[in-house]
Amino acid sequence: MSITIITDSASDLPVNYYKENNVTLLPLRVHLNDKEYLDQETISSKDVYAEIRKGAMPKTSQASPAALMELFEQMAQKNEPCLYIAFSSQLSGTYQTAMMVREEILEKYPDFEFEIIDSKCASLGQGLAVHHAVEFLKTNPSFTDFVAKVKEYCIHMEHIFTVDDLDFLAQGGRVSKASAFVGGLLNIKPLLHVEDGKLIPLEKLRGRKKVLRRMVDLMKERGEDLAHQTIAISHGDDEATAFALRDMIKEEFGCESFLISMIGSAVGSHSGPGTIALFFLNKKL
Template identity: 60%
Template sequence: MSIKLFADSASDLPLSYFEDNQVSLIPLRVYIDEAEYEDLKTIHPKQVFQEIRAGKMPKTSQPSPQDFHEIFTEIARSNQSGIYIAFSSALSGTYQTAVMVHEQIKEEYPDFDLTIIDTKCASVGFGLVVKAAAELLQKGATKEEIVQDIEFRSQHMEHLFTVEDLDFLARGGRLSRASAFLGGLLNIKPLLHVEDGKLIPIEKIRGKKKLLKRILDVMEERGVDLENQLIGISHGDDEAAALELKSLIQERFGTKDFYINMIGSAVGAHAGPGTLAIFFLNKKK
């Protein structure tokens, strides 16, 4: 039985990745004024950041139950096996909706073989989990091997990031334990991470130089074999900052492999321009 991989656009991989690597894209929705867009398919992240800079406040929503129903029914009818790798359930209802639709379809197709995994990851951290799964599929791994790898990476993926304006995260309800961080952030840079799928502030740091050094310090505290890992970096339309962080990581840890991409439209609508994030494993098999 062939295996189909699915992932949603909050993995912040480019559209070309999905087209070239046997991964089916499930796009989240982005709304600007009265217009509705499908993340990656009908809107590019750069447009979202440009709209935010122009004073617009994009909104987002998860894929509709109908979207999942059509995709999952097609797999059930074709008697294929599927794995849906999902955005953190603490940040979106996408995972819960997929589970609900899966249960409905199994009433009609009781042998439907679909595994849905809540990665509790976001952005390129989520994307690194998807990339590893796709590589295993291409190498002929079994479904059990792929699922085990997804679960391991999801549990051990570190997210460290900073944003230009915490108000974006606060307004969207994506930020936890943030009250002490809001307001009066003149040259104060927040450092956050993901804990059990939620966005959690760690500390406030004055100045970009100190912030980047602190990110590297935390990487050293939490990471393992950073020289030989694939390190992910995502940015809110600020490639220069991403490349600066890459250079600092190379200099300190000797890291060889990086995956750098702009934050996608759905995640970017909440994180805002100037966001900078780093992703790495805190444990290796």
């Protein structure tokens, strides 16, 4: 069965991944220096990070209802089953808007098999769910089994990440201002995770090396059959640290399959440069 996968640009996979794997990409919007851009299409992550370092404060917005309607109607006219793996509803209004547009589409095309999953994921946590979906699709599942399996991937996706400055997340309302009170005091680095789609501060550690070590320790505590998983690492324009974390994970668990990518403009506008995020499944599926 031919099934179309849609995801939005919060999934942070490399641009060529979507094309090579027939995944339809829905760009979120980035507002920077009084201009609006489409993430992954009309602005690059590198450009956004460069502007942030100059003092710019980009903002983001969900895909417009008109853009969603246009895309979903195109899919409905093809009349092939379609699954949209969406950015966490706790971090964006995209999922809710997409569900409203879906209702309109199904009124017009009642035979269209179309589901939307609130992934409760972000960045390569969402991207890794897309990757698993792409791989599972090769087994030619029924649409019902396909949707159920992708939901299961999302439920068991772990996110562990650190940011250089929690103020970025606080300004965008992603964490509370009280949680953001770390500043640069004594080189303290925050460690966070995602719980039911929300960003939750976990610990504060002194120095980047200790944070990376703790990320690996948490991976050991939470992961299962890690050596046989595809592990994802995304970074805020800090590839060297992403590779350093990859090497630590290889040495600790013997993992060989990795997805490493820069955090895109939609997520990176809120997490800022220097973010390092780690993703894996906490249960063998």
